[in-house]
Amino acid sequence: MKNTTKAFLFLIPIASFLFISSKPLEPKKINIVIDASHGGNDYGVISNSITEKQIVEQVTNKIKSLNSNVVIHLTRSDDTFLSYEERTDFINKLKPDLVLSLHVNSSLNNKTSGLEFYVAKETEFFEKSNEIAQRLHDKFSKDTNLKLSGIKTGPFYILKRSEVPAVIVELGYLTNENDKKYLIDDKEQNKIAKSISEFISEMK
Numbered sequence: 001m002k003n004t005t006k007a008f009l010f011l012i013p014i015a016s017f018l019f020i021s022s023k024p025l026e027p028k029k030i031n032i033v034i035d036a037s038h039g040g041n042d043y044g045v046i047s048n049s050i051t052e053k054q055i056v057e058q059v060t061n062k063i064k065s066l067n068s069n070v071v072i073h074l075t076r077s078d079d080t081f082l083s084y085e086e087r088t089d090f091i092n093k094l095k096p097d098l099v100l101s102l103h104v105n106s107s108l109n110n111k112t113s114g115l116e117f118y119v120a121k122e123t124e125f126f127e128k129s130n131e132i133a134q135r136l137h138d139k140f141s142k143d144t145n146l147k148l149s150g151i152k153t154g155p156f157y158i159l160k161r162s163e164v165p166a167v168i169v170e171l172g173y174l175t176n177e178n179d180k181k182y183l184i185d186d187k188e189q190n191k192i193a194k195s196i197s198e199f200i201s202e203m204k
């Protein structure tokens with residue numbers, strides 16, 4: 001082999017190395033866990049034959065089916081019961097950028113209505129969760145005419161034990177007739193899913 005060829009072959013690995021190292025870094029993919037609460041024998045709030053577990057499962061699957069530029073992971077996509085520990089184990093192994101846990105509310109007062117957001121003070125992710133909850137609240141206030149009750153705090157297991165920012169979204173009150181109407185309406189569920197999908201798509 002000629003010396004020039006040898007030199008050329010020697011340069012190939014260097015050239016490929018330079019090529020690889022000069023390649024721009026892929027932007028980091030955002031990972032989001034959407035947690036459909038309850039499931040299986042745990043129905044959550046029940047009003048006649050309408051159940052919380054079913055509403056949150058429907059909305060969750062709608063979010064998953066929408067195209068977003070984030071990676072969406074679901075704790076459950078069917079009618080399976082998962083304990084709080086199983087949910088947080090899944091979350092803490094995955095270490096997503098955010099957990100949104102979806103619920104439906106109930107009250108003894110049938111006039112109580114609207115969306116609510118919960119974060120837990122008992123975690124180092126309180127501030128970050130609170131900031132995200134505020135932005136999600138603002139997103140819903142632009143997208144819907146639904147009543148919004150601001151950000152609340154509560155020592156909920158999934159919020160306290162998730163080692164990442166986490167927000168509970170109470171989508172409305174099944175005990176309020178108006179809320180119930182939109183919660184079970186396919187088009188309204190699509191709108192909720194769209195708002196959440198757009199919100200997580202804009203996350204950095």
Ligand SMILES: [Zn+2]
Pocket residue numbers: 037038044045052102103104
């Ligand atoms: Zn619930």
